[in-house]
Amino acid sequence: MISIKPLSLVALLATVLLVSCEQFDEFNANPNEPTEVSADVLMTAALRSSVNTMVTESFLLGNNAAQLTAKTLRTEVDAYNWNAFPTVWEGLYESLTDVNAVERIALEQGNEKMQGAAMVVRAWVFSTLTNAYGDIPYFEAIKGGTESNFTPAYDEQAVIYADLLDQLAQADALLAPEAAGSISGDIIYNGSAAQWRKLANSLRLRLLMAANNQLADTGAQFAEVVEAGNIMESNEDNAALVYLDGFPNQFPLIPLKTGDFDAVAISQNAVNLLSSYDDPRLFRYARPDNGIYGPDGTFDGAENGAGAGSCDKIGSRLGPAYFVDGAQTTADQLGIELGKGIIMTYAELEFLLAEAAEKGWIGDDVESHYRAGIAASMGYHQVSLDDTQWDSFDDFYANSGVAYTAAVDIWEQKWVALFFHGLEPYFELRRWYFESGNDWAGLPFVSPPCANVNDDMLPMRFLYPGEEQSLNSDNYSAAVQRLGGSNSQNAAIWLVK
Template identity: 30%
Template structure:
């Protein structure tokens, strides 16, 4: 059986060279020594690499994130190109295994090998307590995205090939993964020691600010707690309360983002948005913004031919679109504002706006003593003001106050209103928006039923595993499928209940 490159890191090459040279004569041993090898990689440099790997490259961000997550929850749509075909298979629920598996492939190639090594190395270094705590939180950040997209995935043995020879990792149930992620976050946030050093500017999220890392850890804990609110309400309530009592984000200064640089690590959405000229904002999303008089419409939407804001409806092709206003003229439909898709535009990972909307949800459930209305309004305000980090003009507090009066919160429709605002707030954090939509069912979306679709006209509930797994890790992936359900787009992950 051949070894998959998902589990055998390039960092493991020296170990394999040594293994295969045992039978060689003593004089040849020195040939296995690489004079350019880094034997003691600085923790800070490795942390930077981990954060950039999670932020991603154009490959997986375009394929899984933009190709499926964005379009499945009807924030983006596309028209088939006569030359290149379909850009967003999630727009019409088509089966593209390479697009669906891109996050899976890249996570195990680029993220987990570094995360496993980093967490393992920092665990035994008493001077690296803060590095280790950040690594454990980042491991959860990476794992939760992966399991939310695919369900059961390698977790406990992931990235352990060159540490403990676990070359073919087993798949763990999502329930087990979630329970461990809570424990990891709890241990990590309580282990920070302000008397010890940290990563400083090598930490491209918070520049080593431990208080902000604690807020991030607890905010992530709250996100995960609400995610399992239908699957395990008692555990969800317990962890939500712990997160809130621990201290979550309190302003847009705390939001987790990566700032990119021209000539350095580019914003991964840049290539997808700027080179795929048949992608546009969905009519569902644009119409929701228009119907609510949302000032974010002018921030997010840009129409190339100078016409009015108009989204492209999901599930159409060059023939069926002819009867729709704008027809097949792609430049008549709303594109994403170029100011939001530059090489140096920031990447968002977890925002203060999300946190306030999550607090509104927790309060609505009776898990938090705060006012759902107040948290909702703070969340909407933060979501509108956070666009400032892209260098664009944002709504004034007066404009936001008017918007909230025209779109008031009501407890009777509380979850629907929170779900819709979370959907809007996580635009550009679409993998999270995709997960939250599945958890809450809001906004209420009308599925499309394009000919030849892979879901019988249902919005995809998960992505499918890498095809390579069936040739390199067959036994373990087969056990996961047997436990979780068919490896297709309609199988629900553990926390995704009716």
């Protein structure tokens, strides 16, 4: 567990230590050392920290809650016996400390492009937090060090969403070619303001789709962003961290013990769906049980749900991109890259456009975007059609049964494409579940988990961490009252009311 508590305890202790050590600072100050960490160092730290948190939580939470994978041990997520998942709260708020510092320094230095990139990261992190918990500390968050506010108010999700959309619109302008400055310390896009701008606008589309059941003018706002352009155009625009080979800069799952990695397997629902299409992504998401990468490869899927009773927890190991085992075929031997830390991909963007077209928000052809989304996902995962019966992508699309026929197809293929996309698989499954009247029948590619403890209901949110109740009691209580009086996983947040 991460021990840093950015909203409360550490900041308070730091204040006490600052008073007691003030006299020593006079003697220990080194005039040859900088008194403030530079923005580029902070940007690198913020990106690495936030993305690492999301990779880990995708493995432990996002993929499992969305039934792309299944827990074989410690099955609380699968069985819907949820808690606060405090590593999400702590990890993301901790990274925001550095993000805010980057934005402040960039503003002081008149570096508009750096400021814009920091605003994009900040919006992504805060959107993840509010999507997970609902109302959260937002406007007053991370101000313990600058304003001595260690008990920030919880802002309502509707207000947070409005500001996030506004912040991303401002970032779009700050990242324009004519804006001043440059982006340093950038381990996502290597300083490309044009690609950060595309991410800013693509995230705007993600947020608009997420809030479409609450915003009266979602379609018009969505169409305006699309019409203006500057959104992702190919897999070259993917916002994904490419990891290095050595610790501590490698893909976060690589250092895991074998038993911890094997506590998650490919899900029964994923295997059933991908096998029905003979989809080559199955050979990237999981390892064939018989070790054969080809048409004769075999897979098992673990059932989502409780770890006891009749639930089948035998499932194929996750793919070689996510863990290195010299006793099995490796990613290097397959000629593919190890896993990346995903913020957002072009495949997701194409499915957003497909759904927007299906809803009538934009005049584009639905199937063109749908097909492009599948192709982009396959390209990202570096699939080999030699593992299947298909001669080409055209052959796969035309003859596998995956071709677009109805709106639910968009949800299904986006579900497949969101593998290891942080918590986004769960957030989207929740939206689709809500838009289907909280009825699993509207989502034929998933099912109520085996022996779950929540009466077959998909949880609507993560619980607030217990420390918030003791360290930020008044604001915590106000937020819980807005949930109906209980810090419950089934309390409906604004997005799904």
